[in-house]
Amino acid sequence: MVSIYDIAKRAQCSTMTVSRVINNTGRISEKTRQRVKAIMKEMNYVPNHAARSLVLQQTKIISLLITDITNPFYTTLARGAEDAAQRLGYRLMFSNSDEDVKKEHEYIETVLSMRVDGVLIAPAGDQSLEHLQKLQLYNIPFVLVDREVPGIESDRVLGDSKEGSKALVEHLIQLGHRRIAFINGSPGISTARMREAGYLETLKLNDIPVNPDYMFETGYSQFDADPIIDKLLSLEEPPTAIFAANNFITLAVIRSLRSRELRIPDDMSIVCFDDLDPGYIVDPFLTIAAQPAYDFGRIGMQMLIDRIQGTANEPRSVILPSKLIVRRSSTEI
Amino acid sequence: MVSIYDIAKRAQCSTMTVSRVINNTGRISEKTRQRVKAIMKEMNYVPNHAARSLVLQQTKIISLLITDITNPFYTTLARGAEDAAQRLGYRLMFSNSDEDVKKEHEYIETVLSMRVDGVLIAPAGDQSLEHLQKLQLYNIPFVLVDREVPGIESDRVLGDSKEGSKALVEHLIQLGHRRIAFINGSPGISTARMREAGYLETLKLNDIPVNPDYMFETGYSQFDADPIIDKLLSLEEPPTAIFAANNFITLAVIRSLRSRELRIPDDMSIVCFDDLDPGYIVDPFLTIAAQPAYDFGRIGMQMLIDRIQGTANEPRSVILPSKLIVRRSSTEI
DNA sequence: CTCAATAGAGTTATCGGTAACTCAAAAGTA
DNA sequence: TACTTTTGAGTTACCGATAACTCTATTGAG
Numbered sequence: 238m239v240s241i242y243d244i245a246k247r248a249q250c251s252t253m254t255v256s257r258v259i260n261n262t263g264r265i266s267e268k269t270r271q272r273v274k275a276i277m278k279e280m281n282y283v284p285n286h287a288a289r290s291l292v293l294q295q296t297k298i299i300s301l302l303i304t305d306i307t308n309p310f311y312t313t314l315a316r317g318a319e320d321a322a323q324r325l326g327y328r329l330m331f332s333n334s335d336e337d338v339k340k341e342h343e344y345i346e347t348v349l350s351m352r353v354d355g356v357l358i359a360p361a362g363d364q365s366l367e368h369l370q371k372l373q374l375y376n377i378p379f380v381l382v383d384r385e386v387p388g389i390e391s392d393r394v395l396g397d398s399k400e401g402s403k404a405l406v407e408h409l410i411q412l413g414h415r416r417i418a419f420i421n422g423s424p425g426i427s428t429a430r431m432r433e434a435g436y437l438e439t440l441k442l443n444d445i446p447v448n449p450d451y452m453f454e455t456g457y458s459q460f461d462a463d464p465i466i467d468k469l470l471s472l473e474e475p476p477t478a479i480f481a482a483n484n485f486i487t488l489a490v491i492r493s494l495r496s497r498e499l500r501i502p503d504d505m506s507i508v509c510f511d512d513l514d515p516g517y518i519v520d521p522f523l524t525i526a527a528q529p530a531y532d533f534g535r536i537g538m539q540m541l542i543d544r545i546q547g548t549a550n551e552p553r554s555v556i557l558p559s560k561l562i563v564r565r566s567s568t569e570i
Numbered sequence: 571m572v573s574i575y576d577i578a579k580r581a582q583c584s585t586m587t588v589s590r591v592i593n594n595t596g597r598i599s600e601k602t603r604q605r606v607k608a609i610m611k612e613m614n615y616v617p618n619h620a621a622r623s624l625v626l627q628q629t630k631i632i633s634l635l636i637t638d639i640t641n642p643f644y645t646t647l648a649r650g651a652e653d654a655a656q657r658l659g660y661r662l663m664f665s666n667s668d669e670d671v672k673k674e675h676e677y678i679e680t681v682l683s684m685r686v687d688g689v690l691i692a693p694a695g696d697q698s699l700e701h702l703q704k705l706q707l708y709n710i711p712f713v714l715v716d717r718e719v720p721g722i723e724s725d726r727v728l729g730d731s732k733e734g735s736k737a738l739v740e741h742l743i744q745l746g747h748r749r750i751a752f753i754n755g756s757p758g759i760s761t762a763r764m765r766e767a768g769y770l771e772t773l774k775l776n777d778i779p780v781n782p783d784y785m786f787e788t789g790y791s792q793f794d795a796d797p798i799i800d801k802l803l804s805l806e807e808p809p810t811a812i813f814a815a816n817n818f819i820t821l822a823v824i825r826s827l828r829s830r831e832l833r834i835p836d837d838m839s840i841v842c843f844d845d846l847d848p849g850y851i852v853d854p855f856l857t858i859a860a861q862p863a864y865d866f867g868r869i870g871m872q873m874l875i876d877r878i879q880g881t882a883n884e885p886r887s888v889i890l891p892s893k894l895i896v897r898r899s900s901t902e903i
Numbered sequence: 904c905t906c907a908a909t910a911g912a913g914t915t916a917t918c919g920g921t922a923a924c925t926c927a928a929a930a931g932t933a
Numbered sequence: 934t935a936c937t938t939t940t941g942a943g944t945t946a947c948c949g950a951t952a953a954c955t956c957t958a959t960t961g962a963g
Contacts, residue, residue, distance in 0.1 A: 287685065292951050306664075
């Protein structure tokens with residue numbers, strides 16, 4: 238592959254002159270500049286990123302670590318991050334941890350090894366603490382998006398899961414529901430804890446006793462809801478509404494209900510966080526707390542680049558509100 | 571950041587010894603190996619990828635360029651590619667060209683600059699030719715997935731768009747349809763051409779005259795189908811079925827039909843390529859030609875790594891069949 | 904006309920790692 | 934015991950680029 242030396246030889250100048258032409262720095266006569274440029278073009282020169290970043294000690298690459306590339310919430314977030322990064326002159330490297338702390342660990346190793354300039358990360362869970370401390374140890378700036386991790390002080394962009402949760406449950410209560418089941422993600426993830434807090438608080442505010450039989454913990458990724466639905470339906474007083482903590486859980490729940498010929502919302506109201514991809518859904522019918530996924534990415538990326546370029550000020554938190562969108566999956570009892 | 575020199579100093583040995591411990595090469599006494607290993611761990615040493623790839627002339631990184639990160643077909647493909655890459659010891663770098671040749675061009679520049687070991691690419695269109703030739707010029711192995719590009723000889727994994735197309739149209743004809751509209755992607759994309767060929771051929775086989783008023787070309791990405799639906803509905807003999815070339819087009823079409831209170835399939839049958847994300851759709855109702863997206867990625871990645879590591883044999887083509895899945899969006903006339 | 908300032912380059916060292924070669928001491932062999 | 938082989942390292946050069954410094958013509962001022 239053609240290097241700066243090849244160009245220099247051909248142009249009968251030093252590599253430094255070529256480097257100056259490439260970077261538009263230093264003093265170069267217009268004549269030389271044009272000659273070198275022509276030769277670079279002719280020889281199809283492409284600078285070697287590794288060599289450059291080795292000496293510059295910066296890569297202009299930012300790593301984006303999300304937990305599920307098939308979840309539209311995250312792909313939308315990714316798009317926001319990508320657009321912002323591009324605008325500010327950085328390249329993005331996506332990775333996908335699959336909600337798996339071990340896989341996340343491997344990616345962090347790569348990220349460290351590549352000396353990326355910063356990391357925008359939706360951590361797999363509280364156990365991500367260790368990875369994040371490693372980033373801190375190496376002074377690699379990072380911003381948490383969507384989820385926080387206890388023990389880590391850093392910039393972050395979070396959704397207001399608790400408020401969103403309260404809005405959803407309040408909505409159900411307004412519709413007359415009092416037997417509201419809650420199927421949550423893993424308590425090892427901050428959003429799940431916040432959503433539970435919102436659920437509990439709203440019940441309390443409305444003097445509805447908490448029924449442990451109505452509460453479940455599962456994963457945010459694909460899973461089978463049948464066992465849970467079984468239990469709920471076999472209760473003496475089955476719930477009239479289900480609050481599912483995210484879109485994946487909702488899908489599993491809906492599938493399970495459908496397979497039993499139960500209709501939504503007639504037989505069961507459903508509310509949840511995050512839309513199924515708005516671009517995809519032919520017929521949006523879920524009542525949701527919609528989070529501004531694109532902004533999560535966009536704002537997170539801006540904060541990250543601020544941090545990379547800027548002075549080391551206090552960690553900032555941005556909390557983005559979610560919006561209650563009432564559709565047909567919830568109805569009066 | 572701690573380098574191999576810091577380790578060497580602390581271990582009182584040469585950098586070469588450290589390098590040998592890292593790579594498990596050369597002759598090292600067990601005692602020294604353990605001592606160096608302990609120090610590396612203690613000092614949290616992480617090898618510098620740039621330095622290493624500079625001297626090794628390989629990065630163990632493969633670039634995956636897809637055209638739309640929000641399209642489940644591509645995210646599923648990406649997952650297949652990722653799994654295969656990981657299994658074979660490579661890291662993946664996703665990028666997203668957004669069906670935009672210019673954006674693709676920028677990513678190719680980055681890819682060249684980073685000297686990745688190979689590129690798995692779903693080209694934005696025929697105009698990608700120029701980028702791909704650049705890859706060829708630099709001897710960077712690449713594999714085309716999903717789409718081919720005239721003028722480029724290379725490994726590739728394609729769907730059998732023509733056969734899939736024929737199956738869909740044949741299915742409609744079997745149901746009694748003869749007025750079948752076809753809303754295609756851009757003719758600058760190979761799959762669109764193949765799908766059109768299948769459409770035309772099947773009509774001909776069944777002695778159905780081609781009606782130019784039934785044929786449209788648009789983009790594979792989000793767009794507004796209203797003008798097209800307007801035209802179709804205002805025809806003297808409006809179609810009874812629509813064949814939409816991909817999932818995005820289908821969505822736009824469905825939205826447009828719904829906004830006119832037209833029911834599917836009662837008022838209009840619809841068939842198309844590619845599922846909306848099977849994991850997402852609450853209630854799959856589209857009749858589709860399903861392509862094995864995961865295998866596109868998996869097989870493509872395997873071919874690519876073969877090519878990177880192996881001998882330079884003839885370019886190989888893998889054609890993956892699509893499967894007709896009949897659901898409720900198509901019915902007898 | 905002389906000397907300082909500036910334009911337009913070139914030299915050298917370095918980033919962090921590894922290949923290829925070298926070399927002394929220990930171990931094996933005749 | 935003397936010589937060869939093996940073990941366990943160290944030295945040096947280089948991958949491709951850039952920072953910092955140096956150097957030589959020009960140019961301009963007085």
